[in-house]
Amino acid sequence: MKPTIRILIAVAALLPATQLLATVFQPTNRVVRQLSIEPGGSVWIDNPFGSIDVIGGEGSLITVTADRSIVASDAASLKEAADAVVIVFEGDSKVRLIRTVMPALRNAHATIDYTIRVPKNVAVKIGSKSADHIRVSHITGSVTVNGFAGTVIMEDVSGASALNVVNGRVIYDYQQNPIAKADVQAVNADIDVYVPASAKFEWLADTINGDILTTFPIRGPRFVGTVFRGQINGSGGPTINTATMMGRVLLLAKGSNAGQASSVRLNPKEHRPAPGDVMLAPAVKIQLPFHDGDWPFVASVADIAIGEIRGNAHIQIGAGEVELGAVFGQCYVTLMGGPLNLGDVTGLLSAHTGAGDILVRAARMGGEVSTDGGLIHVVYSGGPITLRSGGGDIIVGQTSGAIDAQTTSGDITITGDPRHRTLKIGARTMQGNLILNVSPRFGADIDATIVTSDPDVNEMHIDFTGLTVRREQIGAKTRIHATGKINGGGERVELYAEEGDIHISAQTITPVRLANPRR
Amino acid sequence: MSECGVMSENMPMLLTESLDPAQRELTHQHIESCAACASEWSAMKETWQILETLPTVEVPARVKQRFLAEISAASAVPANVVPFRRRSAARWLAEAAAVVIVGGSAFYAGHRTTPRIDLTPADARVTAIQPYSIAESRVLPAASISPTIEGRPDIENVQFSDASPSNQQIGVSFDITSHVTVTGKPTDKSMVRLLRYVMENEDKMSPSRSRAIDWVRATYSRVDNPDPEITEALANVLRNDEHQGVRIKAADTLQSMQSAMTDGTRDALVEALKNDPNPAVRVKAVEALAKLARSGAVLDPDMVDTLRKKAAQGDENVYVRVKAAEALSSIQPR
């Protein structure tokens, strides 16, 4: 709001609630007002619940028609609501504010539907929470709409516009060639734009989860990350930006219909996304009990749950959740963000997510598992495996292959397969504890280090004898270093923990039994 | 008596959970299979619940006055004197604490010989015995401590204070380390407070804190209506802990304890979503908020705003953005 606005009158109550009916429906109350407005002035409408129609025309007055309807559970709440929900007219002939005052109501819900006729050259600003529709038509001034839910319709709006909605739908219908920029931002809403076939403009479209479709021929389509940029009918026109996260974007030339529109996305199979580049097929949800053969799959947003992949799996997803019961082959899964839940992987495993937990029941041939932030839990690893977490615990239930585990912050717990007398283990945590459980006859060359600022709190607990433990002060920190051979020596076991304990405990461990993979 | 009769008789005991597990099982099974008993059970449960609404009546103040007056009169007659019983040593296990023992059992000696009794409720007087409270330092009179020293407690940092001329008291102070086990129900306030302390305080308790959170999650997910103090403690860990791994766990545990969330805990999740550098924390925070939105809880405008911004934030992890959008799609504006 401009700071110079003088607020003149703050009054205007609606017609008082009249009948108290046995049913609790209030017939609509209507208010009609006329307000003066200077050419090029602004009209601001703030109405949380209810539809808004702004119609531009000739003339120099604003005519406001407001219909209020209240639904209440009993007569008392009805009266309360009727007294409380009012319209306030503020401002002056330069800027007119029309505001619905809607306090929290008990046992009642009120909506006010506005129809406002304005001179077509005014600027329009609308704020809404939930509206059946918000329609602005025949306006040459600028239009701003800030809504949460509802359908927003721009009809013959030639001024610059900025629309921001969360849920619902946006329909932008140009009747002339666009001459001013339009910026449409939505979260879950679809955006449909209709433009004369001869219009010249630059089109930006952005959606993570939806498709981008048009009937215009696109010259030189370019994708930068998820944003599509195309020139329609040459360069030099205004920019129309249609950005929605989870909805789809449709740009139709007048005279064509949606069925003729084609996607601007490249053929997903040919496209190899670089990190940060997510513009693949539209969102999918896949649930299959099994898939015979290899399964290559690429999507920007997808939720996948497949019982068995009887072949190799090659999955790239921008955001989503992936759950695979079993993969009878190699398994390559990479997500930019989202949790991974993998069952029995017979071949080599490569799993990565940008954010989220990774759970693997069995990686029979080992492989590599990494998350930029999240917990990693591998119940069984049968081969050499590398585990990396940007922040989060790492737990290995049992391993019979070499392990290389590292986390920036979190505990690492590794249990060795008792059937192996020795194993190569490397584990490193920058902030957390390290726990290694092995059978009493486990043999290894141990090199364990704790770096801590509080040596009284962090300690080494080693159930084996034969190690030399040294302490030294390094600046403000204490370094506790244990080296030596246990049970005659074996593979190298390197452990490093900062601000945490190291436990090497001898336990009788029941070996994990894996079922024979069915083929 | 018919079987239904036996089962009916068991129902009040079922309400107070006084049946042994076998009986309880049998009764529940019968209820599930017998329509008549099922409706009887449901009516009983309802009745039991409504009983609780019986208002508590306040005791009129005059009762206390009359009582205290009667006692004053009665104490003119010497009461039966029974020798003070020794406390069992088990009660006196202390945490790492400084303990000062005050010699002389002035309190008891004095009162045993004085017939006149002063009844003003002044707690300052009686410090002879203290029940176990977890505190940093403690002062104990010698008379209240068992002369038997059990085990071989580690006593360090011993200091002495000399007899003061007025009351012949001497003092010994020392640090003692011993191991304490507290048992109780997850719903006991002392247990909740203890867990809260372990989770929230002292940086150097970080490894314990991590384990504490795991354990809290396992235990309190089985409890109906867990104490909101637990979620408050987790929220503080989420806000303050410098260990990412611990914050991830805290956010994850909060997600599973939706029913005990308070406004404070929700704010902590929003904060984490906005600012935490670790993507896993943000993921869990947004998942928790999405779950909240789906359950129909009203999200305040600040939360909605944060979600809107996150959904549109180009450099945020795609999964977080998608989840934010998902949360928004479940919101009905009110």
Next chain:
Amino acid sequence: MKHLSDEELMSIVQAGDFSPASELYDRYSGRIYNFAYRFLRNSESAEDATQEVFMKMIKHANQFHGDARFSTWLLAITGNLCRDYLRKAENKMKKEGEDVLITLPAPAERSPHRNLERQEDKKMNEKIIQEALMLLPPDQREVVLLSRFQGLTYAEIAQVAGCSEAAVKAKAFRAMDLMKKAFAGDSRGGDQCLNVV
């Protein structure tokens, strides 16, 4: 004084010092009074009973051995006292057996009030149950009060009420059955599932 346990305070009393009396009164007067009030259904009698209970607590302090919970012990004193009162008192509203139901409004009149979302219906139900409680025979009422409001186990109630656990169980059932009928009506036709012991 507030930091000491009930047992510790009782030890002090047993040693001849009555200063804990006030603290013990503060801790338990609410429960004792409410029990007496609900049991005797008369505020004056409840006041007298409460005062007497606490005096007995002091006078017979040596009978408290710490093998039972202090609250149970105190409630046992209360139970005995209240039962005596009732026997002696003028306002006898003793009714034996099932004819208690006759004095309550017929359940059919109340069936519309099943919508527990509405505050009025809830209040109505509460009133019905509370009335039913007051109209129970004293021994059954005692069991309900001790079990629901004092949280005693059946074993403890047996101690307080001076009867067997089996009797407690039977009384509890009959009490619940009566109150439930008053409020919900008898949902089963006939005698087949009604238990008569």
